[in-house]
Amino acid sequence: MSIPVHSPSTAEIRHQNSNKDASSPALPDETIDNAIIWSIKLDYNEANKEIKRRFEHWLQADPMHAIAWERIHSLRHSFSGTSASSALVMSTIEHADQQRHQSLLKRRKTIQLLSLASLTIGTGWLVRAQLPWQRLTADTSTEIGEQRTLQLADGTELILNTDTAVSTDLSGENRMILLLRGEIMVKTGADAHHAEKRPFFVYTSFGKMQALGTRFTVRLASEGALISVQEHAVALYPAQSQASYLVKENESRWLREGETEPANLLGMDAGSWAHGVISGNNIRLADLLAELARYRMGHISCAPEIADLRVSGLFHIKDTDKTLQFLAHTQPIRLSYRTRLWVYVGPAQQDNGAL
């Protein structure tokens, strides 16, 4: 490239390049690379006088050099709007990367398991598990058998039970949680960063509810949302009705589109899952098995002869195979594994060939 007799102004250079996008003339790679080398010497190292002198010489040599330099040098202050350290930024980005990677792996695994299961078993119980899109579009989700505790920015503790998906929005005038599937426990926080504590709502497709206290669970089922209050109260607002209903401490209630109605927890304690167990008294075995099935891939089927047996106590949900074995030891029942994912629970004396 020839050395020009005089240095044209930036405006003239832009004019020369006007067949391109006027504000961003394309520069030769070599010029950009040279500007980068100079920037590293000057902006990212301690440069001595000799280096600065040689740099001035290069800068004057070609008007293209000046443009390249202006651009590269402007990158020196990229991201300077924050006082946070690189360590905090890197941790956050690594954490996000990790979560992306994990959810990708889990997604693949789920799809593999599902396609495997549908080959061996066919239709029926898979319907519940076949809505993975809700997991993919949610803010946070758990897989079957997984639980997760989130600390939200307003101090709220949100615990996700198995197979759950939520979106949260704490940026507006109201704090909002959208329950897309599964079950959550909410311990509302003090919202200390706001002068006035903002209202706290949980939305479901059946309607919304406002937390008027500190601790409650919401479980989404196909026929409604089941709300159980452990502390204080929650106000329910069905989607298709003007009516509202106040659920008080130790009460449970169904929220449906047009109404609310009292709920029967079938002998099980609401929220014990947050401690890793199903607890209760005088639970029908069929109901307990249906509840256990939520925490494992696959299906548990229960023979009618034993469905009405009654059980009490604590049943662990972290390892459901162990819990099933425990039941087989303490009850007149017998387990048969039809496939790895399908357990049949029948009477102890019955031969496992008949279904």
Place this chain on the structure above:
Amino acid sequence: MSKPDLTLHQEVHALYIDHYSWLQGWIRRKLGNAFDANDMAQDVFMRLLLRKHPVQAHQPRAFLSTIAHGFVVEHWRRRELELAWQETLASWPAPEVPPPESRLIFLETLIEIDRMLDALKPAVRSAFLMAQLDGLTCPQIAERIGVSLATVERYIAKALRHCYALRFET
């Protein structure tokens, strides 16, 4: 208003009338969230109005959903970062946690950094951020991460070339 502008505005207006509520529904299904779908649909049309050339879309819905898809991906990426940010903060030593009033700015910067540096290797990204955020020189970074000065300078050069391409060549 020049002639291409007029054509563009008429086109966008027609697209808006015919497909706005469809697009809103499409986005709502993607987000699983009605709150942001409305804003995002508006953003798609704002983006169209800023174009330099007329749209001339033969398949308007495919065209609109392609743009919206970009927004949706960006939205989730943003949410992922927000969540990672909250979780990281929760485990961070208190004296180094930025004060609440500067956290929003930080989040914006974080999103910018993630967008600009995502394609870089972690080592390159890390070295570049030490230079940009902590104000360290190349010899200081070399000492901190235990590699040669030449390696650090190569990392910084790589990051600068990458940022240049994103900022000035697209």
